[in-house]
Amino acid sequence: MIPAAFDYVRAGSAAEAIDLIGQYGDEAKFLAGGHSLVPAMKLRLAQPTVLVDIGRVADLSYIREDGDQIAIGALTRHMDVENSPVLAEHVPLLAHAAGHVGDPQVRHRGTIGGSLAHADPASDLPATTLALGATYVAQGPNGTREIAAADFYHGYFTSALAPDEMLTEIRVPKMGGAGWSFQKFNRRAQDWAIVGVAAWQRGSECGVGLVNMASTPVLASSVASAVAGGASAADAAEAAAAEADPQADLNASVDYRVHLAKVLTRRALEASAG
Amino acid sequence: MDITVTINGKTHTADVEPRTLLVQFIREQAGLTGTNIGCDTSSCGACSVHIDGEAAKSCTLLAVQADGCSITTIEGMAGDDGSLHPMQQAFMENHGLQCGYCTPGMVMAATSLLAENPNPTEEEVRLGLEGNLCRCTGYHNIVQSVLACAKS
Ligand SMILES: Cc1cc2nc3c(=O)[nH]c(=O)nc-3n(C[C@H](O)[C@H](O)[C@H](O)COP(=O)(O)OP(=O)(O)OC[C@H]3O[C@@H](n4cnc5c(N)ncnc54)[C@H](O)[C@@H]3O)c2cc1C
Ligand code: FES
Ligand code: FES
Numbered sequence: 001m002i003p004a005a006f007d008y009v010r011a012g013s014a015a016e017a018i019d020l021i022g023q024y025g026d027e028a029k030f031l032a033g034g035h036s037l038v039p040a041m042k043l044r045l046a047q048p049t050v051l052v053d054i055g056r057v058a059d060l061s062y063i064r065e066d067g068d069q070i071a072i073g074a075l076t077r078h079m080d081v082e083n084s085p086v087l088a089e090h091v092p093l094l095a096h097a098a099g100h101v102g103d104p105q106v107r108h109r110g111t112i113g114g115s116l117a118h119a120d121p122a123s124d125l126p127a128t129t130l131a132l133g134a135t136y137v138a139q140g141p142n143g144t145r146e147i148a149a150a151d152f153y154h155g156y157f158t159s160a161l162a163p164d165e166m167l168t169e170i171r172v173p174k175m176g177g178a179g180w181s182f183q184k185f186n187r188r189a190q191d192w193a194i195v196g197v198a199a200w201q202r203g204s205e206c207g208v209g210l211v212n213m214a215s216t217p218v219l220a221s222s223v224a225s226a227v228a229g230g231a232s233a234a235d236a237a238e239a240a241a242a243e244a245d246p247q248a249d250l251n252a253s254v255d256y257r258v259h260l261a262k263v264l265t266r267r268a269l270e271a272s273a274g
Numbered sequence: 275m276d277i278t279v280t281i282n283g284k285t286h287t288a289d290v291e292p293r294t295l296l297v298q299f300i301r302e303q304a305g306l307t308g309t310n311i312g313c314d315t316s317s318c319g320a321c322s323v324h325i326d327g328e329a330a331k332s333c334t335l336l337a338v339q340a341d342g343c344s345i346t347t348i349e350g351m352a353g354d355d356g357s358l359h360p361m362q363q364a365f366m367e368n369h370g371l372q373c374g375y376c377t378p379g380m381v382m383a384a385t386s387l388l389a390e391n392p393n394p395t396e397e398e399v400r401l402g403l404e405g406n407l408c409r410c411t412g413y414h415n416i417v418q419s420v421l422a423c424a425k426s
Contacts, residue, residue: 001314001315002293002294002295002298003293004293005291005292005293006292006293007292008275008292008336008338010338031336031339034334034335034336034339035316035334038334038335038336039315039316039334041293042295042314042315043315051292053338053339055339079328102405103319103404103405103406104329104383104386104387104390104402104404104405105319105322105329105330105331105383105405106316106331106405108325108328108329108330108386109330109334109335189404190317190404190405
């Protein structure tokens with residue numbers, strides 16, 4: 001399968017990429033690792049007329065400490081997130097979740113920025129960064145702005161990003177030794193989660209993000225309130241689907257997804273408890 | 275667009291349409307048909323090659339994305355004298371293939387895995403080959419081949 005014809009330009013910096021996207025208009029798209037976009041183009045589900053390749057913007061591939069946060073360049077590959085000593089120490093939940101994206105070949109090419117910008121609710125990193133209270137940095141023609149993960153996802157494959165805005169950095173609070181767990185339920189190796197849960201806990205504080213439980217990744221705030229109120233893991237997990245709005249598909253009915261969300265949330269809370 | 279890629283040590287320069295997939299470039303332009311297309315939907319790993327030493331699915335990359343890169347395909351694994359790469363040898367000795375369709379991709383993924391993790395456990399081999407499907411062997415002898423290669 002071959003994508004529909006398009007023009008290809010390569011950007012050397014974020015500023016150049018934004019400039020190029022601005023010149024070509026709405027039918028142009030950024031190309032990062034291409035591991036969501038190229039499959040979609042081969043199936044002709046996406047037919048951009050111009051690709052602006054940002055895959056070589058090398059200064060946007062980094063992971064570094066910045067006060068009580070870790071800053072991650074948008075072009076950092078899943079493999080580098082998975083193996084980062086800085087993340088292993090300060091945000092192990094994110095490193096672990098990145099290690100569950102697809103397979104090694106996918107993780108060699110796909111980027112964290114591409115995964116978040118793609119805004120697929122079935123992807124692992126949107127829900128994980130949401131649970132962690134991350135902030136995304138976007139750069140556009142008029143400068144940069146910060147968008148809380150909680151405000152970023154608007155629906156299936158739609159985000160707060162304007163077409164000429166590029167995600168440049170992901171800022172994740174250090175976990176400060178919090179317990180954590182990532183539960184990904186799927187039937188086939190390398191697949192997306194049928195339902196997934198990313199959770200951390202420190203004392204009565206916790207954050208729980210759900211994968212594939214609505215048209216966006218879901219922050220399970222009711223679970224966090226129940227934990228804060230002293231509920232047991234099993235009782236708190238009963239509220240797992242309170243904020244969710246799951247759809248049925250080939251893999252699972254709505255009821256089954258709700259059931260999985262509760263079971264996986266209970267397991268995640270038990271595993272992440274002090 | 276003009277691109278230059280090195281495949282198995284040989285430089286290839288060509289004017290390609292941006293929509294040309296890397297696997298097409300390798301098979302049709304460079305004439306190296308050892309790299310197979312299985313699913314064509316990023317799932318099976320039959321098309322795996324090394325790009326700058328790391329396994330990637332060449333059906334899921336545009337040739338223009340590989341411009342300037344060094345690529346190794348299954349044809350580049352054996353020595354100049356035809357002696358098999360240790361991973362190929364291990365697949366042969368451990369009966370790690372039946373029809374052989376998945377084998378080029380398996381060998382490329384397995385060598386990339388050992389480059390990152392020279393002494394994997396059986397579990398790590400299984401997870402490391404997660405992106406490669408085999409419809410014949412049931413995987414057992416593939417995993418044994420990779421473990422044998424790591425030992426040797
Ligand atoms: C076989 C396979 C299995 C997979 N399994 C999983 C899985 O289990 N879990 C999972 O979470 N994901 C999975 N993925 C998806 C994978 O995580 C992709 O790498 C990721 O979704 C996209 O990242 P990318 O860098 O490849 O982005 P691209 O495909 O290049 O881009 C994706 C979209 O985001 C836009 N974009 C990219 N970067 C930016 C940026 N910096 N700013 C603004 N817009 C941008 C592009 O224009 C495009 O619309 C899988 C993919 C494959 C092929
Ligand atoms: S042909 Fe590329 S993954 Fe199957
Ligand atoms: S040996 Fe036949 S597909 Fe693997």
